[in-house]
Amino acid sequence: MYLNFSFLKTFYPSLLQGARLTLIISAGALVLGFFLGIIVALMRQSKSKTLRFIGSAWVEFLRNTPFLVQLFFLYFGLPELGIHTDPIVTSILALGINSSAPNCEVIRSGLLAVKKGYYECSYALGYNSFQTFRYIVLPVSLRLAFKPLTSNFINLVLTSSVVFSITVNDLMGSSKTVAARTARPFEVFIFIMLAYCVFTFVISFVAKAIDRRISITL
Amino acid sequence: MAMIEVRNITKAFGNLVVLKNFSVDFDQSGVTVILGPSGTGKSTLLRCINGLETIDSGDILVDGLSVREKKNLKDIRIKCGMVFQQTILFPHLDVLENLVISPIKILGRPRNEAIEQAKELLNKVGLIDKLHSKHNELSGGEQQRIAIARAMMMNPKALLLDEITSALDPEMSTEVLKIIEKLAQDGVVMLIVTHEIPFARRIASRVLFLEYGSVVSDTSNEEFFTTVKEDNERIARFIQNIHH
Numbered sequence: 001m002y003l004n005f006s007f008l009k010t011f012y013p014s015l016l017q018g019a020r021l022t023l024i025i026s027a028g029a030l031v032l033g034f035f036l037g038i039i040v041a042l043m044r045q046s047k048s049k050t051l052r053f054i055g056s057a058w059v060e061f062l063r064n065t066p067f068l069v070q071l072f073f074l075y076f077g078l079p080e081l082g083i084h085t086d087p088i089v090t091s092i093l094a095l096g097i098n099s100s101a102p103n104c105e106v107i108r109s110g111l112l113a114v115k116k117g118y119y120e121c122s123y124a125l126g127y128n129s130f131q132t133f134r135y136i137v138l139p140v141s142l143r144l145a146f147k148p149l150t151s152n153f154i155n156l157v158l159t160s161s162v163v164f165s166i167t168v169n170d171l172m173g174s175s176k177t178v179a180a181r182t183a184r185p186f187e188v189f190i191f192i193m194l195a196y197c198v199f200t201f202v203i204s205f206v207a208k209a210i211d212r213r214i215s216i217t218l
Numbered sequence: 219m220a221m222i223e224v225r226n227i228t229k230a231f232g233n234l235v236v237l238k239n240f241s242v243d244f245d246q247s248g249v250t251v252i253l254g255p256s257g258t259g260k261s262t263l264l265r266c267i268n269g270l271e272t273i274d275s276g277d278i279l280v281d282g283l284s285v286r287e288k289k290n291l292k293d294i295r296i297k298c299g300m301v302f303q304q305t306i307l308f309p310h311l312d313v314l315e316n317l318v319i320s321p322i323k324i325l326g327r328p329r330n331e332a333i334e335q336a337k338e339l340l341n342k343v344g345l346i347d348k349l350h351s352k353h354n355e356l357s358g359g360e361q362q363r364i365a366i367a368r369a370m371m372m373n374p375k376a377l378l379l380d381e382i383t384s385a386l387d388p389e390m391s392t393e394v395l396k397i398i399e400k401l402a403q404d405g406v407v408m409l410i411v412t413h414e415i416p417f418a419r420r421i422a423s424r425v426l427f428l429e430y431g432s433v434v435s436d437t438s439n440e441e442f443f444t445t446v447k448e449d450n451e452r453i454a455r456f457i458q459n460i461h462h
Contacts, residue, residue: 117306124268124300125372126292126324135323139310216309217354 005191007182018174019195025091025170026157032096033156034149037103038138044108055104062101068162070094075166091163091170099156106148110141113218143216150207154200161196171195219282221246221375221407222267222298227276229262229431236262238431239276244376249408251418251439254428255456260411261303263428264378267409268300281375296324299369303381305361307353313340313364314349321371332371339367343397359390363397376407383414395421415460419443427453 008015043055062070071094078085085093114137122132142149164173175192179185220243229237236259244250252260265271267278269291280297283290307316317336321327340346343363353361362382369377379398383391395417402408402421412418418425418439425442427435435446435453446453 117302117304118308120270121302121306121308123270123291124295124302125320125368126295127320128292131323135319136308140308143310214310216352218309 003187003190004184005187007178007184007188008191011178011182014169014174015171015178015191015195018169018171019199021088021169021173022157022160022171022199025088025095025163025168026153026160028092029095029099029156029160030153032092033099033103033152036096036100037107040100040104041107041111044104045111059101059104062098067094067098067159068165070098071162071166087163087166087168090166091160091168095156095160095163098159099152102152102155103149106145106152107141109148110143110145111137113144114140115218140216140218143214144218146207146211146214150203150211153207154203157199157203158196220244221281222409223279224263224267225277225279227266227273227278229259229266229271229273236431237266237273240431240433241276242426242433242436244407244409246375247405247407248423249402249410249421250424250426251422252409252411252426252428253413253415253418253456254426254434258428259431260428261380264300264380264409264411267294268298268378269294270300292324296372297375298378299372299374299376300378300380301362301365301369301382303384305358305365305382305385307356307361307364307368309353312350312352313345313356316353316364317368317371320368325372335371336367339370340364342400343367344393357390358386359393362386362390362394366394366397366401370401370406376409377401379408379410379412381411381413383412413460415457427456 040055040058043051044059046052046055071091074094075087075090078090118136118140119132122136127135160170161172163170164176167173169177171192175188179188182188222244224240224242227237227240228235240259240263252263254260262271266273266285267280269285273285278285280294283294285291285294307313308319311319314333314336317339318329318332321332321335322329337346337349340349343366345360345363345367348356348360348364356364366377366382383394386394391414395414398408398410399421410418410421422439425435425437425439426433427442429452435442435450437446448454
């Protein structure tokens with residue numbers, strides 16, 4: 001057996017297009033998952049029992065159902081509700097919602113690490129509760145949560161490979177097509193695995209550089 | 219009219235009554251040192267004035283504003299800057315940003331003006347060279363001096379200082395106390411809870427001695443450290459114990 005990567009010459013535009021789509025979907029889901037994560041973390045920290053319950057139920061539900069099922073539920077379920085979105089938007093929604101659960105837990109642990117003294121110190125300077133959260137508590141807790149948020153993001157990029165199953169031609173989707181057309185699945189998937197490795201390696205590298213700049217100790 | 223009027227307040231934590239029908243006035247000038255054994259309500263008094271603790275009954279008026287009204291709390295806290303025993307600098311900000319963020323965000327002051335004032339205050343506390351340092355690059359004494367400067371950035375009418383040297387070693391304490399003396403000489407009104415008797419003697423214009431949530435003695439500095447100390451056995455014993 002010999003390895004033949006000559007398919008890259010012919011099919012690199014479609015693979016590049018797939019990689020671009022993977023990046024777009026991951027970035028969109030990252031933003032959605034991040035903000036949803038903050039909202040759900042705040043709900044879980046809320047004084048209201050109802051909000052705490054909704055927050056916990058949200059996290060537990062997402063953690064205890066397979067992502068593929070969540071994706072199919074949105075892809076096939078939303079049109080039933082009269083909401084028609086294209087597969088890419090559905091992918092962003094599904095991944096964003098799914099990643100909000102681990103993001104919530106990480107952000108919540110960051111929020112819990114900010115001790116009472118920081119709140120009191122801000123109140124004593126004249127900050128109200130919102131200003132304390134906005135200017136002191138959130139920036140501190142996000143810095144504390146940055147590293148684990150990065151690994152959540154890496155997971156999100158890797159999980160995004162599932163969205164090919166709702167017809168999205170992301171990196172995984174386009175590679176499946178290339179594999180079928182070239183009859184070289186072994187080489188194609190070696191290449192795709194390497195491509196995902198490069199993605200996550202670059203993300204880790206950039207995240208470490210950012211972390212060095214923003215990391216704090218309490 | 220007194221700047222701070224404490225009117226017959228009671229504050230309890232569960233069954234423990236810390237301040238009991240407590241009344242006292244603080245004028246618009248001078249340095250009041252609050253002395254007394256631990257657990258006697260000194261820190262609680264400062265925290266009640268600043269609205270960090272709610273009072274069970276009575277009222278506290280700061281410049282005529284009641285701490286019982288939630289809407290007054292911001293103004294009261296701006297008027298009464300507070301520095302705590304445990305220094306907390308905002309860890310995501312350097313020294314300069316720690317100083318300027320509050321006047322900019324809370325008072326809406328222009329950034330340039332805030333920076334100028336921050337530099338002046340850092341000069342005053344002898345830390346102008348630490349402008350861009352982070353909290354973990356500063357000693358405890360330096361952090362406490364920055365915390366004092368940060369409170370001064372809000373141009374408060376009074377400073378409430380709650381055992382600000384008790385977590386520091388003697389050398390660092392001295393650094394901080396020098397700054398307080400300097401501020402007192404500049405006419406900053408201060409309410410100081412401390413166990414540093416020599417410092418209290420040097421700086422106080424008025425001394426309050428508290429025990430079991432009530433005022434045992436409220437006199438001028440001279441009177442406290444001469445007459446009262448001689449006449450009141452409890453106070454004499456307290457001062458002696460602190461010294462040893």
